[in-house]
Amino acid sequence: MRYVDEFRDRDQAVRLAAAIASAAKPDREYRVMEFCGGHTHAIYRYGLADLMPPNLGFVHGPGCPVCVLPTARIDQAIALGEERGVTLCTYADMMRVPGGDRRSLLAAKADGADIRMVYSTQDALAIARAEPERQVVFFAIGFETTTPPTAVAMQQARAEGLANFAVFCNHVLTPPALRAILSACEGVRIDGILGPSHVSTVIGSEPYGFVAEEFATPLVIAGFEPLDLMQATLMLVRQIDAGVCAVENQYRRAVSPAGNRKAKSLMAACFEVRDRFEWRGLGFLPHSALRIRDDWADLDAEVRFPLAPVASREQKGCECPAILRGQKAPVDCRLFGTACTPQNPLGSCMVSSEGACAAYWSYGRFRDAAPPRERAA
Amino acid sequence: MCLAIPARIVAIAPSSDLATVALGDVRKEVSLALLEDAAIGDYVLVHVGYALNKISPEEAEITLRLMAEMGVQADPRTAIREAGGAAGDAA
Numbered sequence: 001m002r003y004v005d006e007f008r009d010r011d012q013a014v015r016l017a018a019a020i021a022s023a024a025k026p027d028r029e030y031r032v033m034e035f036c037g038g039h040t041h042a043i044y045r046y047g048l049a050d051l052m053p054p055n056l057g058f059v060h061g062p063g064c065p066v067c068v069l070p071t072a073r074i075d076q077a078i079a080l081g082e083e084r085g086v087t088l089c090t091y092a093d094m095m096r097v098p099g100g101d102r103r104s105l106l107a108a109k110a111d112g113a114d115i116r117m118v119y120s121t122q123d124a125l126a127i128a129r130a131e132p133e134r135q136v137v138f139f140a141i142g143f144e145t146t147t148p149p150t151a152v153a154m155q156q157a158r159a160e161g162l163a164n165f166a167v168f169c170n171h172v173l174t175p176p177a178l179r180a181i182l183s184a185c186e187g188v189r190i191d192g193i194l195g196p197s198h199v200s201t202v203i204g205s206e207p208y209g210f211v212a213e214e215f216a217t218p219l220v221i222a223g224f225e226p227l228d229l230m231q232a233t234l235m236l237v238r239q240i241d242a243g244v245c246a247v248e249n250q251y252r253r254a255v256s257p258a259g260n261r262k263a264k265s266l267m268a269a270c271f272e273v274r275d276r277f278e279w280r281g282l283g284f285l286p287h288s289a290l291r292i293r294d295d296w297a298d299l300d301a302e303v304r305f306p307l308a309p310v311a312s313r314e315q316k317g318c319e320c321p322a323i324l325r326g327q328k329a330p331v332d333c334r335l336f337g338t339a340c341t342p343q344n345p346l347g348s349c350m351v352s353s354e355g356a357c358a359a360y361w362s363y364g365r366f367r368d369a370a371p372p373r374e375r376a377a
Numbered sequence: 378m379c380l381a382i383p384a385r386i387v388a389i390a391p392s393s394d395l396a397t398v399a400l401g402d403v404r405k406e407v408s409l410a411l412l413e414d415a416a417i418g419d420y421v422l423v424h425v426g427y428a429l430n431k432i433s434p435e436e437a438e439i440t441l442r443l444m445a446e447m448g449v450q451a452d453p454r455t456a457i458r459e460a461g462g463a464a465g466d467a468a
Binding site: 001002003004006007012015016018019036037038063064065066091093119120121122123141142143145146148149152196197198199201202223224227228231234250251252253254260261262263266352354 | 378379380381383385408410411412413420422424425426427429430431432433434436437438439440441443444445447448449
């Protein structure tokens with residue numbers, strides 16, 4: 001078993017599609033939100049939306065850390081990158097995201113700032129070791145999946161005495177975003193949620209209990225492969241039909257109830273919950289992100305390089321905020337496919353390959369230009 | 378962003394957190410710092426240069442078996458037609 005091909009089997013997909021179609025009652029609508037941008041991408045890449053019955057639609061959630069980062073934080077990262085003597089290291093996903101005045105890290109790099117793409121926090125540490133005269137700042141973004149690698153790098157930097165390494169922390173938390181979507185978003189009806197795969201390998205299935213208990217919404221943690229998503233969708237349809245609200249785990253091969261204890265304890269050692277943090281599309285959410293603990297302040301870029309506060313500004317006409325709340329689909333945006341394309345993105349959902357707009361552009365822009373079946377609800 | 382890829386551990390460096398994983402013919406060095414224990418031959422989920430978690434072969438078998446059971450409960454031909462595909466008509 002390689003854990004890939006087995007979960008992409010065509011015949012099994014046809015059988016699961018049949019099972020979903022026969023389980024779904026024809027006289028009701030099913031609105032299923034996939035929280036994670038990776039799921040959005042997989043749904044379009046493998047054509048899963050076309051395998052669903054016409055009364056089952058996917059609503060795209062805010063689980064793309066590149067998409068939800070407000071322009072203010074991007075502008076601050078650009079300012080950090082432009083500081084004399086600073087080398088800003090970032091995951092490649094962030095390079096092309098426009099800030100408040102449409103300037104990106106890539107543009108700042110072209111203007112001479114020392115901004116480098118890294119694959120791993122280990123690469124950023126290697127730069128700090130090799131160039132002790134530079135201040136190396138790691139632009140840390142991501143949900144709980146990507147946070148433990150940042151914590152490992154911080155522990156290593158301290159153990160090695162790497163005084164020229166710091167972290168600009170923008171790590172965000174999944175459960176508060178789910179809570180915001182379920183409690184505050186007008187005009188979005190969600191019958192069930194496909195829970196994230198790899199966030200859940202870290203935090204486990206336990207933190208999702210409130211979705212079923214407080215919001216009476218079923219949630220099924222789903223793997224990333226197409227058959228995983230189809231099986232999880234079938235599990236949701238069965239819960240919805242039975243009037244049951246429970247947290248189920250389809251991705252058992254990698255997700256346990258408690259998650260990865262070692263990763264969680266590393267995170268807890270280095271980070272604590274911020275009082276509030278701004279999310280693109282969702283506004284300021286309480287207790288929704290992490291900051292570096294005071295006893296790690298020597299590694300905190302926000303302490304070492306006091307950053308001027310910046311207000312977030314949205315691109316005029318860009319519907320990313322409503323798309324991230326699940327209120328609109330990419331084709332509802334006037335800029336989609338005209339002014340805003342992957343080559344020249346205006347909004348974050350088009351920049352990130354996991355953004356809903358990029359997924360529509362790559363796999364669904366012609367289909368959804370016709371009477372939009374998937375948006376019928 | 379949260380993409381993670383299953384890969385098999387083929388070598389573990391002594392006295393460090395580093396391991397080599399194989400993904401088809403591609404070899405890559407990853408950190409095992411987030412795992413309690415790992416051995417050569419284990420499959421792990423690789424994310425930004427770190428092994429996030431081990432993949433349980435037993436649980437994967439259970440999932441595949443459940444999928445197969447769920448799939449036999451429906452008549453594929455009607456379902457494909459309902460789902461909008463043409464394959465059901467051709468069959």
